[in-house]
Amino acid sequence: MKTVCNSSADIHIEMETFCRFQLYFYEKTIPLTFPQLLQLRQQLLQLTSPNNLYRIIENENCALLFVADKKELLFLEVPSLIALKEELLFFFSFDTNNILI
Amino acid sequence: MNTIIRKQISIHPEVMDLLNKQIAMEMHASAAYLAMASWCDQRELLNSKELFYKQAEEEREHAMKFFTFINDNGGAAISPSIDSVNNDFESLKAIYEKSLDQEIAVSDSIKKIFKKARTEDDFVTEVFLQWFITEQAEEEDKFRSIIDIFDLMEGMPLKMIDERIPTE
Numbered sequence: 001m002k003t004v005c006n007s008s009a010d011i012h013i014e015m016e017t018f019c020r021f022q023l024y025f026y027e028k029t030i031p032l033t034f035p036q037l038l039q040l041r042q043q044l045l046q047l048t049s050p051n052n053l054y055r056i057i058e059n060e061n062c063a064l065l066f067v068a069d070k071k072e073l074l075f076l077e078v079p080s081l082i083a084l085k086e087e088l089l090f091f092f093s094f095d096t097n098n099i100l101i
Numbered sequence: 102m103n104t105i106i107r108k109q110i111s112i113h114p115e116v117m118d119l120l121n122k123q124i125a126m127e128m129h130a131s132a133a134y135l136a137m138a139s140w141c142d143q144r145e146l147l148n149s150k151e152l153f154y155k156q157a158e159e160e161r162e163h164a165m166k167f168f169t170f171i172n173d174n175g176g177a178a179i180s181p182s183i184d185s186v187n188n189d190f191e192s193l194k195a196i197y198e199k200s201l202d203q204e205i206a207v208s209d210s211i212k213k214i215f216k217k218a219r220t221e222d223d224f225v226t227e228v229f230l231q232w233f234i235t236e237q238a239e240e241e242d243k244f245r246s247i248i249d250i251f252d253l254m255e256g257m258p259l260k261m262i263d264e265r266i267p268t269e
Contacts, residue, residue, distance in 0.1 A: 015105055034109045038177035045118070092106060092114040 011080070011087050013037075023067070025084065030072050040067050041092055044085040053078070110175035113221040117176040119214045120226070124167045125181030126210055130203055131160035136188045137196050146259070148266040149193060155268070156200070163233070170229055193259060194251045201244040208237035243267075 014022045021037055023030040032040070046052065047063055056063055056078060063081055065074045076084065112120070138153035171178040190196050211233045218226040247266055254262050 018108070034175075035177060038110075041114070042177060042179065 011083050013087065013091050025074060026080075028072070028074075030068055032068055036068050037088070037091070039069075041088045043067075044081070044088055048081060048085045056081075111225050112171070112174045112176055113218070113223040113226070114176075116214065116218050116221055116223045116226050117171055119217055120167050120171050120176075121179045121181075123210055123214060124164045124171075124178065125183075126207060127160050127164035127167065128181050129183055129186070130207060131157045131164065132183050132186045133203060134160060134200070136186050137190070137200065139188070140190050140196065141193070141263075144259075146193060146263040148263050148268050149196075151268045152266060153196075163236075166233075170226075174225060193263070194248070197244055197247050197251065201241065201248060204237065204240045204244055208234075208241060211237060 010024075010026050012024050014024065016022055016031070019034055021032045021034070023032055023037075023040075043065060047056070047065065061078060063076045065076055066072070067074055074084075106114075110117075134153045134157035138150050138157060141150035141153055168178040168180075190199070211230060215227060215230045215234065218224075218230065250265050251262060254265065
């Protein structure tokens with residue numbers, strides 16, 4: 001197993017095989033395919049837009065998020081929501097200058 | 102890590118987000134043209150109605166090109182929700198002016214994605230967008246020419262102006 005991303009000890013993503021990944025979210029381990037990771041990224045970008053984040057903070061102060069094609073449900077308080085988003089963004093950040101050479 | 106993502110997706114994720122926004126914009130433009138076509142159809146403005154029905158189809162085709170491009174390159178295309186569409190117009194000329202504004206907004210948005218793709222060295226998207234840049238220049242020219250007809254034929258009956266509008 002190769003660690004592909006480890007910006008936080010509690011929340012990180014690992015690569016299992018070419019197309020299988022694991023999301024470690026505190027005590028939970030969620031297997032994800034690449035399309036599911038893309039979907040999660042999209043959901044998190046939407047949830048953490050300034051307007052949505054403001055609405056969450058003003059109301060329940062947490063968010064429920066279905067992941068892995070609705071097989072798993074995550075309870076996210078604002079700090080963990082932001083941490084997960086940062087993790088996903090870090091995972092998806094790639095510098096083409098290093099890749100395309 | 103970067104290589105792993107690169108093996109899964111050929112386009113830059115942030116460029117992909119902009120392309121998804123573009124899909125929503127094209128689909129909204131398609132819906133807006135449909136509203137314009139309906140306005141013209143109800144008033145028997147035959148050439149204008151034909152042009153706007155065609156435009157609605159064309160915008161949808163553009164959206165589909167973006168949609169398949171994203172998925173073909175390992176990304177995730179998002180089917181957009183269409184915000185409220187204006188169905189209320191004051192005149193045929195106002196409709197064409199609105200169309201030109203809409204085309205300019207679409208062109209600007211495509212240029213923004215083009216710039217982003219260039220910044221991120223996303224050559225695949227850059228090449229893909231070149232066709233759209235040419236296409237948008239043609240679209241803008243089409244509506245500019247039609248607005249010119251309105252100015253040249255000022256005071257003439259609306260039906261006569263409509264007959265001068267090219268449907269191709």
